Amino acid sequence: MKFLDHAPRFLFFTGKGGVGKTSIACATAVRLAAEGKSVLLVSTDPASNVGQVFGVSIGNQITRIAAVANLSALEIDPQAAAQLYRDRIVGPVRGVLPEAVVKSIEEQLSGACTTEIAAFDEFTALLTDSALTRDYQHIIFDTAPTGHTIRLLQLPGAWSGFLEDGKGDASCLGPLAGLEKQRSQYQAAVDALADPLRTRLVLVARAQASTLREAARTHEELAAIGLRQQYLVINGVLPAAEAAEDELAAAIFAREQAAVAALPVALMALPRDQIALKAFNLVGLDALQHLLDVDEPRSAVVTQERPQALEAPTLAAMVDEIAADGHGLIMVMGKGGVGKTTLAAAVAVELAQRGLPVHLTTSDPAAHLSETLSETLDHLRVSCIDPQAETERYRQQVLQSKGAHLDAQGRAMLEEDLRSPCTEEIAVFQAFSRIIREGGKQFVVMDTAPTGHTLLLLDATGAYHRDIARQMVDKGVHFTTPMMQLQDPKQTKVLLVTLAETTPVLEAAGLQDDLRRAGIEPWAWIINNSIAAATTHSPLLLQRAANERHEIAAVANVHARRYALVPLLKQEPVGIHNLRALTHREEV
Structure with a gap:
């Protein structure tokens, strides 16, 4: 090495x-x-x-x-x-x-x-x-x-x-x-x-x-x-x-x-x-x-029979439940590398295939999402938010307001602070918030959503929710801020994406705690790329599948109110046909 x-x-x-x-x-x-x-x-x-x-x-x-x-x-x-x-x-x-x-x-x-x-x-x-x-x-x-x-x-x-x-x-x-x-x-x-x-x-x-x-x-x-x-x-x-x-x-x-x-x-x-x-x-x-x-010598891999198939809820059943509402905001959240962009696209495609109007929005680079979908679909609109452009807009806004009266040292510290991951999440959320209200009339599927901690920072500092609340109360107007909509389970469903591995499950549980602190209760978990839910004869993969079962049980019995298990597919989930395979609607 x-x-x-x-x-x-x-x-x-x-x-x-x-x-x-x-x-x-x-x-x-x-x-x-x-x-x-x-x-x-x-x-x-x-x-x-x-x-x-x-x-x-x-x-x-x-x-x-x-x-x-x-x-x-x-x-x-x-x-x-x-x-x-x-x-x-x-x-x-x-x-x-x-x-x-x-x-x-x-x-x-x-x-x-x-x-x-x-x-x-x-x-x-x-x-x-x-x-x-x-x-x-x-x-x-x-x-x-x-x-x-x-x-x-x-x-x-x-x-x-x-x-x-x-x-x-x-x-x-x-x-x-x-x-x-x-x-x-x-x-x-x-x-x-x-x-x-x-x-x-x-x-x-x-x-x-x-x-x-x-x-x-x-x-x-x-x-x-x-x-x-x-x-x-x-x-x-x-x-x-x-x-x-x-x-x-x-x-x-x-x-x-x-x-x-x-x-x-x-x-x-x-x-x-x-x-x-x-x-x-x-x-x-x-x-x-x-x-x-x-x-690794081949003798190190112990051949074992394929275990009995897992009886686990599918993503198809979860989408059935989501579709029954006819509209709403779907926030797909998770740590890096768990496949949340792919699953957001899969949920959006399945809803659109049913004739339901869907707006899929993401802050991932546009090329990645266009590659995942690779074609257009009736009833599906896609928008991509540029995190760099939104962050720069937000940075300039803060520097012109908060930074206007700081000395050189204070301004340097503020500029460094504005290069943090929290800043990007806040800036992107402000861009997302312009789209959130559409969830009252159609489905809005939001990929790469902000963490609960970021949402609480927004709320605590009055950057969004409290400013709107104060303005509307002064006018005697009934109002709903983006934060209030996220906290309303009738309007918003949060899907936490993880893998059937120890660290990703622990990280998803930590993200769930953050959201709960912000008054947002995750609606469901999705366990992605599961070998245990796939079909394989490889001795090595069979043993990996057996190892996954403990983490799947932890999600099902400890962490999640409802969950879905998505198998690892032979074909990469790119394009509408392969995305639909994730919801078990078409074979690939």
Whole structure:
């Protein structure tokens, strides 16, 4: 493996949920420890399962892994760190500021930015305190800080007072007010990250166009701020031998090879490794010892009979229930790489095929959606919102209003804040909100919807909902704001998309919690690309299908009020004919 050659002291693994970065980080730690190196494995992943992987309880203290000589581990609980962080900021103003202001501050400190900055605050010492880590030759981090967080830490001037002065509003800068350590320590940590002799960043992706595009964005973002020592690992690639035995396996293999062949230009120059898809669950020492093997012997795949077919609700039945209302807003939500654009298109196509008027709107690049549909359809209208254009419009609006009276330092901080993911979501939602009202007369299917946290920021800062409410009350007019429509289950149905894998299910559950905090109750979950719901004879895929059943049961019995299971198809769901296969209306 190239990413292990002449490994520096610090190794960071980063990537979207479900791509396997925790497993690869753990396997790397085991491999280096087996070479006689003293290793500390650190996780800052909110969905961390490092302890589960090794079968021991770890927690927020350095713990020896008894089964592996030379290996210790530490799990920084980012949620607990974020809560302590919030308490430090909110505690002094509770009972001093009005309760509404305190709640607004708490919400501003409840997003992913706060969690990540709090985690960075926790592990900064591991990068800079030689006394704390002198016993370890390698420190491996499962989950790296994003370029956005690092840029925030590099900003000049004071971090405190931003919220109290009312400069932030829907802000990612608020979390900086709770940083405890000295600026010099953060600068030393950033310097360590940027030093190729000390640090290597490993981008983990799957052999899928969407996750490779995400890896390319991450690469460019981190390289732009000096973190250029990067390697690419494409994980979970189906072995060619499986493709010879099974139609589904052959189709998957062909798709993956095409995705790798069309690698984004930004990634082409990076040193690259591929890790084969394994049949076994990546839990336990034996599994970790074999994960990084270049070739998996055929004897490692245990042939098993196809299990009894799953009795699970279909997407067709879900669309039947949606169609019965005749109109409404359908919000399709989920983390990156789970297929929400495809499923939004599939739902829209199926509704239109029934003669129902449908407006499908997305903030994905227009080329991607036009490729997915590939043809026009009666009763279906498609619109694409340009996130870059909408974000720039929103940025200029905020800079002209909030930024008009700031000094140079304050304006620089505001401009950085406006480069955050929250800003794009808010800007895109303002564009979407012009379309939302159409749901009273037809179906509006919204792809790439904002998170519950973003919606709450909008509500808390009065950027939309409260402004409209105040204006309408003054006029004595009955009104419904976009936020109120989203909270009304008679007008809006939220569909959460996930995969039948541990991390995507945990991330979808977290998204559901965010929505509930915003007063929005998800209507249903969709489990996409399920091997367990497909037909295969491949021994490796059969074992993967068996592994999925636990996660499917968790969605059905714990997380979702209603759900649908969508099979992994032989044909990629591109074009109306193949999209309809997702709703079981046509065979492909």
